Amino acid sequence: MTHPGYLAETDAAEPKELRTVCPELDAVARHVHEFATMMxxxxxxxxxxxxxRFLADDLPVLHSLVSGSRRDIDAVTTAFSTSWSTGQVEGHVTRVKLLTHMGFGRANSISSADAYFTARDPDDVSRSSTEPEPPHSA
Known part of the structure; x- marks a missing residue:
């Protein structure tokens, strides 16, 4: 989500118009902005x-977010207060999923990734001579 201060004037105009017409949308946008700032x-x-403040607004559909967070408020508060990120772990999970999908043939549209993982570098001498060559496509 882009910070409203970084939006171009043309990109910021439409959300402002929508927020003036719909008070519920305005409340949600305000809460999301406050949430992002806290994070x-x-x-x-x-x-x-x-x-x-969130629960005081009449947005019952979104109250489950707060209810769930209150169940383990100590963990949520700690997550907000630390600078740790799971970005590296998520990157590895995505890579493992890609490799798994490739193994089951569900990654046909990712031909460049397939080529990356199966291509053999001619200068790579770490492969033993008894290992079969990967299939080459014509």
């Missing part, structure tokens, strides 16, 4: 008051 600034201490 970016690692302000887990502000989370309980944000949850109270």
């Amino acid at each position: 970016r600034e690692h302000r887990g201490d502000l989370l309980p008051t944000w949850m109270d």
Whole structure:
């Protein structure tokens, strides 16, 4: 989600119009902006008051987010307060999924990835001479 301050004037105009017409959308956008700010600034201490303000608005469809977060408030607050990220782990999970899908033949549209993982570097001498060559496509 792009910070509203970084949007071009033309890109920011439409959401402003929608928010003036729909008060529920305005409330959700405001809460999302506050949530993103708390995450970016690692302000887990502000989370309980944000949850109270969120529940005060008439948005029952989204109240399950707060209810679920309150069940384990200590873990959620700690996650907000630390600078740790799961980005590297997620990258490895994505790579493993890609390799798994390739093994089961479900990655036909990812031909460049297939070529990357099966191509043999002629300068690579780590492959033993008894290993079969990967199939080459014509």
